[in-house]
Amino acid sequence: MISVLLADDQHLIREALAMMLEFEEDLTVVAQCGRGDEVLPAVAAHNPDVIVLDIEMPGLDGLSIAEQLPGRAMLILSTFARPGHLRRAIAAGVRGFIPKDSSSAELASAIRSIHAGGRYLDPELAASAMMAGESPLTERERDTLSLAASGASVAEIAAQLHLSEGTVRNYLSNAITKLGTPNRLTAIHHAQRMGWL
Structure with missing residues (x-):
């Protein structure tokens, strides 16, 4: 069984994702967080196999959380799938990045892939990130x-x-x-x- 922590500040979306994932025989949601600053304590308490993070949350954003959890299996699930976010997420060790409008089957597949040590990147976002290039800002x-x-x-x-x-x-x-x-x-x-x- 793959244990999952869900972090999203939109309660309805987080609950819907949890329900969808619970229909999968090999996935179980062990914790849910509505604020970014709740994630690190929840990870310490539940030790999930995969952490699914929204980017924009109160308290602490998903990318900052990812930077504090090196070596953990993490997936960013976001409405704001911007090229710079993908680059920063990959630099932080995030192995998956998909938009929130993905299907529940795609999310479950991404979680399984990340848990197995693989990567799962939305192809459109990956192409956009390559075309956008690096940030010119110091x-x-x-x-x-x-x-x-x-x-x-x-x-x-x-x-x-x-x-x-x-x-x-x-x-x-x-x-x-x-x-x-x-x-x-x-x-x-x-x-x-x-x-x-």
Whole structure:
């Protein structure tokens, strides 16, 4: 029997997934989490064979969780299947990535494949990621743009990252230039759409 932990902040979707997986003779859902910050304690308590994570959850996002669980069999199941998310997930050791509109049979097959040590990537998403290429942003540019996306001012970003306001402005300007956008807001939207933030 393959034990599964499901983490998704949408209660109805999480419950439906759990019910669908319980119909499979070789799969059992041992834990469900509605917040990202509940996942690590649930993994410690239940030691699931496969962890199925949504990307966007309160408390902690699925990609950040994956980065804290190296060596675990993990699958990202997300509405927001962006190329940058796939690259970050693979870098974190995630072995599967499929969109939420996949069939229950495809999800069960992905879980089995990952449990057996294989990979399971949605072909359309894999092709999009290859065509999109790597993020042109440095880690600092990404950090400053992410904080700007949350509504932080230049002064607040500088304080949080322990940088001068001029350095923050330079990082933001570099990000805007690299993304080929006319302003900070457009740069944020473009980077989010690509999954680079």
